[in-house]
Amino acid sequence: MNVRLYLWQRATAAVMAPLVMVHIAVIFYATRHGMSAADILSRTRGSIAWAAFYGLFVFAVSIHASIGVRNILNEWIPVNERRIDACAVFFGLVLAALGLRAVAAVVLS
């Protein structure tokens, strides 16, 4: 871990903290009001705000988690650093692709 990765990981954690709180609040709201999947989708479809909210969340998670995975691999697996970097980047891209696909599913469809 160097200072650049450290700052990216801390910055993305700082971004995620309020987003997670809002996300949990949304879950509570939806379950308390007995909202169905159709009710939720009717509110999220076409919403630029929800797309931006969860898009930012996916972006932050992908960077944060891939740096964490890089650290774990670096400490636990005796493989050279380039391969570990490649694994971490791949992991981040997979997270981003899956996350953005999920966001598209609730916003665009």
Next chain:
Amino acid sequence: MTTELSVSLWRGARNGRYETYRVPLRSSQTVLDVVTFVQRHIDPTLSYRFACRVGVCGSCAMTVNGKPRWTCRTHVAKVAGGGKLEIGPLENLPVIKDLTTDMQPFFEKWQQAKGVFAPTQTRNDPIAQIKPDTPARKAADAAIECINCGVCYAACDTVRWTGDYLGPAALTRAWTLVNDERDGGNGVRLQAIAGAGGCHTCHSHQSCQELCPQALNPTAAIAALKRRTAAAYLKGEIAV
């Protein structure tokens, strides 16, 4: 009442084993006394390192019942539960023989962390007047009593997991010098500790703080270095 200790000592190099000895239990006995008894009365081929015997030199650190300690300042009565002691070489360092480790990697990391004072004046200049109550001087003083015993380095999980991690002692030394107003090497020093294996590798497990025989707090020093290097990086003063 027990009159003997059962003492297991590491014998051999990396692929050695523990061997058990019976040592008379005495009052005010230190772990170093026990090791010395074995060498002088049972097996003179036992290798170990010590010098001052009073907690000044930092050369007698060993692993005592699973934890790194100064053996000269560790009383048997405090650590030998059930009359048993297991004494091994320090962790995270190559074993030369028995209880003696090769400290070279430890001191090389001090060099890598730029733990050497970089003077800004010569001996011909007047002696610098240092105010003892400034925040920087207090931060420098906080860890100035480190005697390089290697206990924190042996206690550190991150050192165990990450071979190039500089470790708590070297980074604490760096933090001391970062705060020394007479030192002129901070540009190079911050650059050295901001890269891979530097201060940001620390997980803040705090084993170093818990086991430091001098009651120093390397974890706090490393946390402060993280903040200082992050600020320097954001200002463009260092690059990685």
